[in-house]
Every structure is written in C-alpha cells, then in structure tokens.
Amino acid sequence: MAVPEKVLTNDDLAAIVETTDEWIVTRTGIRERRIASERETTATLGLKAAQRALEIADMLPADLDMVIVATSTPENIFPSAASLIQAWLGANKAGAFDLSAACSGFVYAVNMAAQAIRSGSIKTAVVIGAETMSRILDWQDRGTCILFGDGAGAVVLRASGTPGGVLSAVLRSDGTGGDLLGIPTVGSLDMHVPDTLPNGHKLHKMHMNGSEVFKFATRVIAESVHQALEMANLSVRDVKLIVPHQANTRIIQAAARALKLDESLFMLNLDKYGNTSSASIPIALCEAVQQGKVQDGDHLVFVGFGGGLTWASMVVQWGAPEQEERQRFNRQRRQLSYVGAYWRGRLARLSRQVAEAIARIRPERGRMSRLRRRLDSYDIE
Numbered sequence: 496m497a498v499p500e501k502v503l504t505n506d507d508l509a510a511i512v513e514t515t516d517e518w519i520v521t522r523t524g525i526r527e528r529r530i531a532s533e534r535e536t537t538a539t540l541g542l543k544a545a546q547r548a549l550e551i552a553d554m555l556p557a558d559l560d561m562v563i564v565a566t567s568t569p570e571n572i573f574p575s576a577a578s579l580i581q582a583w584l585g586a587n588k589a590g591a592f593d594l595s596a597a598c599s600g601f602v603y604a605v606n607m608a609a610q611a612i613r614s615g616s617i618k619t620a621v622v623i624g625a626e627t628m629s630r631i632l633d634w635q636d637r638g639t640c641i642l643f644g645d646g647a648g649a650v651v652l653r654a655s656g657t658p659g660g661v662l663s664a665v666l667r668s669d670g671t672g673g674d675l676l677g678i679p680t681v682g683s684l685d686m687h688v689p690d691t692l693p694n695g696h697k698l699h700k701m702h703m704n705g706s707e708v709f710k711f712a713t714r715v716i717a718e719s720v721h722q723a724l725e726m727a728n729l730s731v732r733d734v735k736l737i738v739p740h741q742a743n744t745r746i747i748q749a750a751a752r753a754l755k756l757d758e759s760l761f762m763l764n765l766d767k768y769g770n771t772s773s774a775s776i777p778i779a780l781c782e783a784v785q786q787g788k789v790q791d792g793d794h795l796v797f798v799g800f801g802g803g804l805t806w807a808s809m810v811v812q813w814g815a816p817e818q819e820e821r822q823r824f825n826r827q828r829r830q831l832s833y834v835g836a837y838w839r840g841r842l843a844r845l846s847r848q849v850a851e852a853i854a855r856i857r858p859e860r861g862r863m864s865r866l867r868r869r870l871d872s873y874d875i876e
C-alpha cells in the first residue's frame with residue numbers, strides 16, 4: 496500500500512465546512528484521511544503500491560503480463576493510469592488497462608486477472624486500486640468531502656499449481672441507480688456543458704445521495720457475500736476475515752448484523768484513511784496481513800460497493816505460491832528496471848522531439864532550394 500504523508504483530521508475539516516469531529520466519528524467512524532500532495536497523482540501512488548507488492552512477491556517487472564488499475568480518478572481518460580505505471584515499472588511485456596467500477600473496482604479487477612491466469616492466457620498480473628479522491632471532491636459539500644481520502648493498494652497474482660486463490664466472485668451492477676453517486680465530467684456526449692449541470696451537480700465534482708447509497712450498501716453486502724460463499728461451497732463459519740470496502744462503520748455494523756457475524760470478523764481501518772474508493776480494500780488487506788490477521792490457507796471475503804451502482808463479493812483462499820529460490824539480485828534488478836524505465840521514457844520522448852524538429856526543418860530546406868533554382872534560372876542574385 497501507499498498513502499500520502501499529509502493527514503487531514505476531522506478538526507481540520509471543521510475549519511472548512513460546517514461539521515464537527517463528533518458528527519463525523521459517530522456517523523461514519525472516520526477520524527482522519529490522507530491527502531495527496533501537488534506532486535502525487537493516482538498513478539504515482541499506484542506505482543509505489545505496485546513496487547511494494549513486487550518487492551514482497553520478489554518478482555521482476557519484466558515478468559508481469561498484465562497491469563490493471565481500478566480507479567475513478569485517473570489522470571486522463573487515456574492514456575490509462577495503468578499504462579503510465581506499466582512504463583514507469585519497466586514492465587515491458589505487460590498489457591495495461593484501467594477498470595472503472597468505482598468502489599467495487601478492485602474486486603472486479605482481481606477477478607479479471609485471476610480468470611485470465613486460470614484460462615492460461617497470462618501467468619502474472621499486478622492489480623492496483625488507486626485514487627486521488629481529494630481532486631474531485633466538492634470541498635463545500637459537507638455530505639461528501641468529509642468521507643473520502645487518497646491512497647493506493649496493490650496485489651500480485653501469479654499462476655500456481657497450489658489450489659487456492661480466487662475461489663468465487665459475484666460481480667453485479669444496477670445502472671438504474673447511476674444518478675445516486677457520480678463524477679460528471681466531460682464525456683463523449685457533451686463537450687459544451689456549463690460548470691453546473693441542470694440537475695445541480697457540479698462538473699468534475701463528486702456528488703452522492705448518501706442515505707440512498709447507505710441503504711443500497713447494507714442490502715447488497717450480506718446478499719452478495721452469501722452468494723459468493725455458496726459458489727465456493729463454503730459457509731460464513733469458514734471465513735477467517737472479511738475485508739469490506741471502507742465506507743462507513745455503520746454500514747459494516749449493519750452488514751455484520753445481517754450476516755449474523757461478529758464485527759471483529761471485519762477488517763476496519765477507515766478511521767485512519769476514510770473512504771479511498773477502489774483503494775480501500777487492498778489498503779485494508781495490506782494492514783490485515785501486516786497485523787498477522789491473515790495466514791496461509793485462510794478463507795477471506797472481499798466485498799465492494801459503490802457508484803454505478805456496482806457491487807462485488809469474492810472468496811479468496813490466501814496463500815503465497817511455493818517460493819522458488821529467491822534470486823539474490825532481484826532487488827537490484829528491480830531498481831535497475833525502474834531507472835532504466837525512467838531513462839527509456841525520457842529518451843523515447845527526446846528522440847521524438849528531435850525527429851519532429853528535423854521534419855520541420857526539411858520542408859523549409861526543400862522550399863529554399865526550389866526558390867534558389869528559380870532565382871538562378873532568372874540569373875538574379
């Protein structure tokens with residue numbers, strides 16, 4: 496995982512909008528969140544998380560077949576954040592794409608990668624959830640700006656003969672709720688839109704109908720977790736840990752009641768990071784692993800829900816594939832790959848600029864020599 500250093504507390508927010516630490520903590524469970532610096536972007540945070548995941552998996556970027564970034568806040572419509580990260584890693588044999596399924600995106604992306612590995616079309620993938628929500632928040636809307644934070648998390652998936660990994664997944668969407676949560680931005684439909692749309696939503700700013708999304712979330716979590724467990728021939732009793740999307744403690748409490756499970760079975764860290772959308776599950780997973788809550792062979796459930804509307808549940812059997820002999824120089828080789836990728840990128844851009852400059856000069860020279868010949872034919876100096 497990778498989160499920005501800058502911390503924004505509830506008290507800091509109370510200086511910006513009409514709210515209090517007490518309201519935010521009791522209604523959401525959030526105490527603070529991280530905010531990206533000017534230099535940090537979705538792709539730079541995603542890159543850091545991916546580099547750390549490669550470090551733990553002890554893999555080289557050149558071994559990756561696929562880079563997938565689940566995000567709602569990419570730098571551009573294209574090139575994708577995934578392509579930027581692929582180049583910065585030096586993952587020269589990998590395909591790359593962004594996946595848009597809002598806060599469910601990470602679970603969707605892990606399933607895409609796992610199925611591509613199962614089908615045999617690829618062997619390894621890095622799946623990243625990365626967001627800079629602070630860039631699309633309406634800092635005058637206390638109903639949304641207090642909820643979200645920035646960050647990234649990543650996992651490496653690798654083909655293995657050992658049974659386990661992704662056991663089942665339920666991916667769902669209900670686009671009839673598309674108006675409940677979104678970021679209107681310049682799309683292919685409307686190039687000349689005013690800053691405020693007729694429905695009152697601000698262009699490029701997130702809007703949300705919190706209470707409707709709350710009801711939707713509490714309904715779909717229990718339902719889809721049951722479905723995913725059934726598909727994996729498991730019951731809730733087999734589950735070691737549920738890693739839910741970190742939106743609101745009250746949502747998780749309601750889901751625990753609906754599933755008749757103890758709240759302690761749910762990994763929660765939203766008090767520190769707020770809602771980081773597609774990054775929240777991998778960040779929570781990373782901290783669960785760091786805290787020793789996840790052991791080899793454990794059954795975990797990931798459950799995401801959010802804009803679209805979309806939701807997704809997944810049952811995973813945790814386990815690192817048998818460690819091949821650690822290569823002594825892998826760490827140095829990874830560093831070399833990052834440095835090489837940086838210079839390759841700079842060189843590629845420089846050589847394109849030189850080629851363009853030459854192309855601009857050539858026709859000039861062609862025109863000048865034609866003019867010279869004409870002047871010569873008139874015998875004029």
Ligand code: UT7
Pocket residue numbers: 513514515518519522523598637638641704705706707708709712742743746770772800801802
């Ligand atoms: O990641 C995507 C998924 N997103 C979610 O899952 C978010 C789901 N929704 C929620 O978590 C909750 O709906 C919120 C935390 C956004 C809001 O909590 P709520 O208990 O549903 O509050 P509410 O929107 O019903 O508002 C209750 C009151 C209102 O005042 P009145 O109309 O009763 O006088 C709001 O104006 O709380 C007021 N309020 C606030 N007061 C202080 C709303 N935001 C704030 C605030 N500080 N930040």
